[in-house]
Amino acid sequence: MKQEVLLRVNGRDEKLFLEDADTLLEALRDHLQLWSVREGCGVGACGTCTVLLDGRPVSACFILASRVKGREITTVEGLGKEGALHPVQEAFIEQRALQCGYCTPGFVLTVKALLEENPSPTRAAAAEYLEGNLCRCGCYPDILRAVEAAKEAKD
Numbered sequence: 001m002k003q004e005v006l007l008r009v010n011g012r013d014e015k016l017f018l019e020d021a022d023t024l025l026e027a028l029r030d031h032l033q034l035w036s037v038r039e040g041c042g043v044g045a046c047g048t049c050t051v052l053l054d055g056r057p058v059s060a061c062f063i064l065a066s067r068v069k070g071r072e073i074t075t076v077e078g079l080g081k082e083g084a085l086h087p088v089q090e091a092f093i094e095q096r097a098l099q100c101g102y103c104t105p106g107f108v109l110t111v112k113a114l115l116e117e118n119p120s121p122t123r124a125a126a127a128e129y130l131e132g133n134l135c136r137c138g139c140y141p142d143i144l145r146a147v148e149a150a151k152e153a154k155d
């Protein structure tokens with residue numbers, strides 16, 4: 001059955017009509033056309049669909065949209081200010097921390113959350129925090145370099 005769901009996405013209130021079983025991933029992609037939120041495994045195991053929920057990374061494929069009414073949801077489209085990229089996005093470009101780019105939005109959001117929780121993580125701590133995000137292109141060393149670069153940009 002469809003119901004009205006008010007979601008707060010990237011600082012805006014969005015009124016959607018969703019099926020009870022619609023996931024947050026479906027709401028963001030199919031109803032709001034936020035294409036950065038990508039489906040990989042679809043079962044909460046790869047991190048490709050990561051978004052921030054009240055600042056913490058979560059798998060959007062594994063959460064019902066109706067369960068996150070009124071909570072603050074952030075996708076990559078909501079990063080950066082006045083046309084400028086977010087420092088984490090800049091660091092990924094600078095360090096060439098992507099190949100196909102499919103996993104990149106999820107990694108960027110997870111790194112943002114990491115640096116907000118711990119502004120100066122060790123390489124091991126960063127690797128552990130990023131464990132839930134998989135990169136099929138194997139860009140892990142470059143991604144960890146991007147964490148270092150983003151960390152310095154914030155210092």
Ligand code: FES
Pocket residue numbers: 038039040041042043044045046047048049050059060061062
């Ligand atoms: S698509 Fe959501 S965790 Fe893989």
Ligand code: FES
Pocket residue numbers: 097098099100101102103104134135136137138139
């Ligand atoms: S850059 Fe291709 S999956 Fe990560």
